[in-house]
Amino acid sequence: MHTRVRTRKTWPTALLAATLLATATAGCAKEDDPKATADPAKARTIKPVEGCAENGWTDPADLAPDRAPARCDKGAPAPQKLKKKRKITVATGTVSAEYVAPLQMAVEKGEFAKEGLDVEVKVLPTPDALPLLAKGDIDAQWAAPEAAVMNGINGGFTIKWVASNYSSDPKSRSGLWVRLKDGQSAKHVPMAGRTLGTMIGKGSVIAYPMSKALKKHGGGLDKVDFRQLGSADVLTALQNGGVDSAWLLDPVWRKVDGDEKYAFLGGQPQGEPLGGLLFGPNLLQRDPDAGVAFLRAYIRTVNTYFAGDYKKDPGFVTELAKLLKIEESVLKSTPSLRMDWEIRSGTTDRLQAAYREAGVAEGKPVPEKKAVDRRLYAEAVGHKP
Incomplete structure (x- = not known):
């Protein structure tokens, strides 16, 4: 796995939004490609997926704090290797935080490789990564729909929240x-x-x-x-x-x-993840097959290694601590995260209400359908919306 660390200071939201808008012209040539405007939902066949039929999807409107997250069988959804190998670059603000563990483990265990994906992880602060994602210079971002993201979408960029990451255990007091x-x-x-x-x-x-x-x-x-x-x-x-x-x-x-x-x-609200994967135009429009493959590998990693209380397995805790480069005692000191790839209904509306209260939202609220796309992970688990 390759990582690159930058130390650029975080940009104010307004400056970042202006910078994102300025990069639109630079990305227009790519948008002229007919393939770039393809809708990933059109002409895509969703087939039932073995091991995911029973609990691989939950109603997005279910906001119950004790909601059980979606789960497929261990090893599901099975890999469907792409005919041609794809290079995918995903940015993350850190590689040592526990919520990044499924991404790290998917690389370590070869889950992306099973799909025909060569995934490179780069460490970049969100303000640095967002313009690159909007232009298609990177393919995905392990982050969250923060104010800067919503302001960028409001400015016309094709960036969507396509999968979640986790919610806290009820015993956590973070x-x-x-x-x-x-x-x-x-x-x-x-x-x-x-x-x-x-x-x-x-x-x-x-x-x-x-x-x-x-x-x-x-x-x-x-x-x-x-x-x-x-x-x-x-x-x-x-x-x-x-x-x-x-x-x-x-x-x-x-x-x-x-x-x-x-x-x-x-x-953090119980049962409601607030971050996860953001896709840009490359995986949303130009190559949704690779986007589905990426999510399939991520979901399989959750089901195989993070399905329940993964910290009950001492051997896995040792492996995870080594992967994240943190002390085992630190990892054991807090409850396991509830890994969850699904996005709840209305989360982006509630986030934007908070941004508006804080004075960092710009323009009109972004409708959920413009900020969220559940269709790719639905396809990965074989759910027909």
Whole structure:
């Protein structure tokens, strides 16, 4: 697997949107290709897939927190090797986070190769990768429908969210933590006017669950003072009084869990993934066969290696820690993620409402049908919409 690391600073949302729009002209020549405007849903035959018929699809409208994610049998859907080998480049912001594990494992175990895909993973920050995805210089992005993505789609780019990644285990307390003042109860912590430390800006998908948690306590994205900090500084700032509250990720929240000085206010919605795979024009329009093959390999990897509580297998934990280059003890310190390739109905609407509240949305809200495409993973599991 090949990776390339860049250290360019994150661009403000408005600047990124302007840059995306500026790249449209550069990509127009490719869009003139008749094949580039093909609709992946037209003239495509969806056949039943062995091992996926019973539980390989769930109703996107099911938002129950205890919803069981879709699952096929181990090893399903079976590979369908393309006649001609394709080179696919996928960008990701990191290769060490647990939510990237299925992508990493699919490369490591040769699941993409079984489909006739030569997948190269490049480490690129989302702001760097988005213009490349829109122009077709890379094929896919392991990211999320963040504000910059939605603003780019609003500007006319062919980028769609085509598969999800995970939701948190109910036992996880990754999310918004606050330092309690004397006499305060964890049941109600006045959040309006307080400082909030996060390494994730207002334009991240985390704005959605953060908004929900804040509103339960009299706050809101427009009523708190955001302090963007480095990943190593968020917890320190919360503990030393630099900020009143902070969004703590796995496994950092373990440092304050159980301490009566802190309260957990809420995290990612149960059963609702907020990120995953973004496809650009290459896999959506020019070569949807390769797009389906990519998703087939990803889904097979989830079903084979991440179907349940994968951390119960000590040998697999050792293998996973080595692959992600993190300590086994760190990996074991948090519950297994609930890997989930399906996209829930209305998620992009709820995300955009949070972006608008935070003041980072540009233009009119993007309709779900323009931002989400479930048809390729439906084909991969043999589901006829």
